[in-house]
Amino acid sequence: xxxxLRNKLHIHDNIGGAAIEFTSLATGTVALTLGTNNVGLAxxxxxxxxxxxxxxxxxxxxxxxxxxxxxxVNAGPPPDRVYRPVTLNVxxxxxxxxxxxxxxxxxxxxxxxxxxxxxxxQPVWMKxxxxxxxxxxxxxxxxxxxxxxxxxxxxxxxxxxxxHYMIDVDGQIVKWVQDSRSAAHAGVARWAGHSDINAxxxxxEIVHASGTYPASQYASLLDLLTRIRTAFPGIDARSIVGxxxxxxxATGWLGRKSGDPGALFEWQxxxxxxxxxxxAFGPPAANIYAGFxxxxxxxxxxxxxxxxxxxxxxxxxAAITGAPVKALQSDLAAIGYSVGTPDxxxxxxxxxxVVALQEHFFAGGRGHKSPDGxxxxxxxxxxxxxxx
Amino acid sequence: xxxxxxxxxDLALREGRVAHFRRHAMRxxxxxxxxxxxLPVFASEQDGCEATDYAPDSIPLLAxxxxxxxxxxxxxxxxxxxxxxxxxxxxxxxxxxKVRAGETVGWVSARNLACRLSPESxxxxxxxxxxxxxxxxxxxxxRRLALSVHPVKGLRFSPYGTVDSRADQTIxxxxxxxxxxxxxxxxxxxxDASGKAIRLTCAVYLDRFxxxxxxxxxxxxxxxxxxxxxxxxWEAYPSAIVVEYAMPGNETSPAASLVLAFxxxxxxxxxxxxxxAGWTI
Numbered sequence: 001x002x003x004x005l006r007n008k009l010h011i012h013d014n015i016g017g018a019a020i021e022f023t024s025l026a027t028g029t030v031a032l033t034l035g036t037n038n039v040g041l042a043x044x045x046x047x048x049x050x051x052x053x054x055x056x057x058x059x060x061x062x063x064x065x066x067x068x069x070x071x072x073v074n075a076g077p078p079p080d081r082v083y084r085p086v087t088l089n090v091x092x093x094x095x096x097x098x099x100x101x102x103x104x105x106x107x108x109x110x111x112x113x114x115x116x117x118x119x120x121x122q123p124v125w126m127k128x129x130x131x132x133x134x135x136x137x138x139x140x141x142x143x144x145x146x147x148x149x150x151x152x153x154x155x156x157x158x159x160x161x162x163x164h165y166m167i168d169v170d171g172q173i174v175k176w177v178q179d180s181r182s183a184a185h186a187g188v189a190r191w192a193g194h195s196d197i198n199a200x201x202x203x204x205e206i207v208h209a210s211g212t213y214p215a216s217q218y219a220s221l222l223d224l225l226t227r228i229r230t231a232f233p234g235i236d237a238r239s240i241v242g243x244x245x246x247x248x249x250a251t252g253w254l255g256r257k258s259g260d261p262g263a264l265f266e267w268q269x270x271x272x273x274x275x276x277x278x279x280a281f282g283p284p285a286a287n288i289y290a291g292f293x294x295x296x297x298x299x300x301x302x303x304x305x306x307x308x309x310x311x312x313x314x315x316x317x318a319a320i321t322g323a324p325v326k327a328l329q330s331d332l333a334a335i336g337y338s339v340g341t342p343d344x345x346x347x348x349x350x351x352x353x354v355v356a357l358q359e360h361f362f363a364g365g366r367g368h369k370s371p372d373g374x375x376x377x378x379x380x381x382x383x384x385x386x387x388x
Numbered sequence: 389x390x391x392x393x394x395x396x397x398d399l400a401l402r403e404g405r406v407a408h409f410r411r412h413a414m415r416x417x418x419x420x421x422x423x424x425x426x427l428p429v430f431a432s433e434q435d436g437c438e439a440t441d442y443a444p445d446s447i448p449l450l451a452x453x454x455x456x457x458x459x460x461x462x463x464x465x466x467x468x469x470x471x472x473x474x475x476x477x478x479x480x481x482x483x484x485x486k487v488r489a490g491e492t493v494g495w496v497s498a499r500n501l502a503c504r505l506s507p508e509s510x511x512x513x514x515x516x517x518x519x520x521x522x523x524x525x526x527x528x529x530x531r532r533l534a535l536s537v538h539p540v541k542g543l544r545f546s547p548y549g550t551v552d553s554r555a556d557q558t559i560x561x562x563x564x565x566x567x568x569x570x571x572x573x574x575x576x577x578x579x580d581a582s583g584k585a586i587r588l589t590c591a592v593y594l595d596r597f598x599x600x601x602x603x604x605x606x607x608x609x610x611x612x613x614x615x616x617x618x619x620x621x622w623e624a625y626p627s628a629i630v631v632e633y634a635m636p637g638n639e640t641s642p643a644a645s646l647v648l649a650f651x652x653x654x655x656x657x658x659x660x661x662x663x664x665a666g667w668t669i
Contacts, residue, residue, distance in 0.1 A: 144669065147667065148637055152639075152640055152641050152642040155640055155641075156642075161579075162581075163669075185669055186581075186583070188583045189583065197583075198583060249554065249555060250552050255620070256548075258619075258620075304443075
């Protein structure tokens with residue numbers, strides 16, 4: 001009989017160099033000590049492991065038992081993999097291992113075959129090959145979702161591109177890139193006047209393809225955000241944003257990453273912990289944006305509107321002599337969204353910035369309509385409440 | 389002469405063909421009126437249009453596809469569902485749609501109007517051409533592919549699902565074969581993760597960002613169907629026929645789509661965009 005150790009998230013990774021120790025529950029003494037070879041295999045000599053119950057402690061060459069965060073692999077050359085230490089409760093009969101149950105079900109999957117016990121162990125660190133020097137201090141966090149199951153995501157993060165952290169559907173966190181390095185996660189992006197978002201940010205990918213996000217992911221995300229902000233106090237709570245808030249095209253238009261993390265993500269769970277963009281309390285003044293909403297109560301500032309041509313809400317309104325579009329653009333820019341220099345013309349760039357903001361604040365069931373880029377009074381009040 | 393008008397219209401003006409446009413419009417009206425009474429609608433005619441956000445309340449129907457040309461009449465919002473788009477004129481920036489409003493045929497700026505064929509009509513109009521194009525892409529036959537490329541707009545290559553008019557490469561059909569034979573790398577946009585330039589030869593780009601899977605064997609092929617992958621494509625090609633070849637994901641690879649955009653020019657559909665709507669981080 002033999003025991004085989006593999007990476008739970010990438011089973012082609014064999015865990016070599018691990019120590020395996022069987023301790024008899026009856027006597028409290030160590031009955032058997034093994035080590036895995038370079039393909040993750042260790043033979044079990046049943047002569048030295050008589051029938052009975054045991055605890056089996058599995059310790060990979062690099063393990064980490066604490067919560068995953070900045071303290072993991074924070075200095076020096078990064079190893080390829082770091083795993084959770086695993087303890088199994090094992091029952092042995094004359095014929096071999098009859099049961100093997102991890103004390104923490106999230107840390108390992110166990111399969112018992114006629115000749116082999118396969119243990120797939122939860123990694124906490126998997127080294128991404130894609131990272132670079134930062135060149136900037138860390139001042140923001142970008143939250144993504146994978147938009148695919150974990151298999152394709154892991155394959156991509158290993159070799160092509162990836163975030164600093166990934167949160168699996170069961171809440172387990174894997175770190176890929178040291179915080180001190182820049183990860184390739186945001187792409188062309190803009191926020192608060194900056195375009196080097198990869199250099200300034202920590203990226204977190206949430207494994208999510210469809211449906212609601214599980215509570216375990218939110219719990220892990222909130223804890224991770226807190227740990228990161230503790231380690232990097234330069235990250236303002238407001239600077240925790242979604243990829244859809246920052247991903248632009250070459251021209252600076254938002255929308256390149258529309259839907260990331262998407263309409264089902266509940267930003268309000270972060271806001272309840274004072275994380276992310278927070279709204280000021282109270283209703284907006286009735287005369288916001290040059291009194292447009294007093295003139296047209298059910299109107300919406302929209303693409304094609306222009307201060308210069310007194311076109312507001314899709315129609316000419318000569319009575320409005322202020323500059324509501326420019327004021328709107330200034331507010332969006334002050335929040336952080338990419339709108340360029342406010343010019344009073346509600347063009348494509350402004351439209352996409354409004355859609356991005358609506359995506360963020362209408363997500364999680366909070367929207368009164370689908371994101372459409374049109375600034376009705378509710379959207380206008382929302383924007384005003386977000387201006388720092 | 390306005391600097392905003394497009395090359396073919398520019399050429400028409402230089403050749404004094406504006407009057408021809410006007411005469412042609414009137415003649416077309418007469419012929420179409422007769423045909424509409426006697427024959428079913430042509431498959432290539434597009435049923436119903438939508439105003440864009442830029443459109444004024446009354447959309448001017450112009451005698452020629454030139455900004456500032458004579459207004460034949462105004463089109464109200466109520467008339468839009470009954471408009472018929474009977475042709476289009478490509479332009480490097482935007483374009484012009486030839487539409488029939490009631491009994492009048494004229495031109496509307498594509499900035500103001502978007503007209504789409506129904507999925508059924510789009511499939512009927514273009515299934516054969518789309519099949520030919522995907523087969524040519526599979527064997528990298530860019531010489532023959534060039535014959536299908538939009539004569540004014542050329543062929544725009546978008547490496548990801550979001551069309552980026554500033555960053556994406558657009559290659560005229562006449563230069564496509566030479567461009568793809570060249571060993572000189574081009575910049576095809578920015579990497580979705582690092583943000584750095586995608587610097588590849590055309591041949592390598594075709595392998596990585598166009599035909600990286602066997603899209604000709606895609607289990608789902610749709611014409612003018614709305615999907616997450618085509619949403620951005622519609623913004624860039626509002627009056628196009630959009631054909632999506634969708635490959636499902638599996639345990640190791642995410643789903644991906646290849647989206648072809650065809651736009652009308654002088655009565656014929658041409659390929660004007662190839663969008664690789666794969667997974668991005």
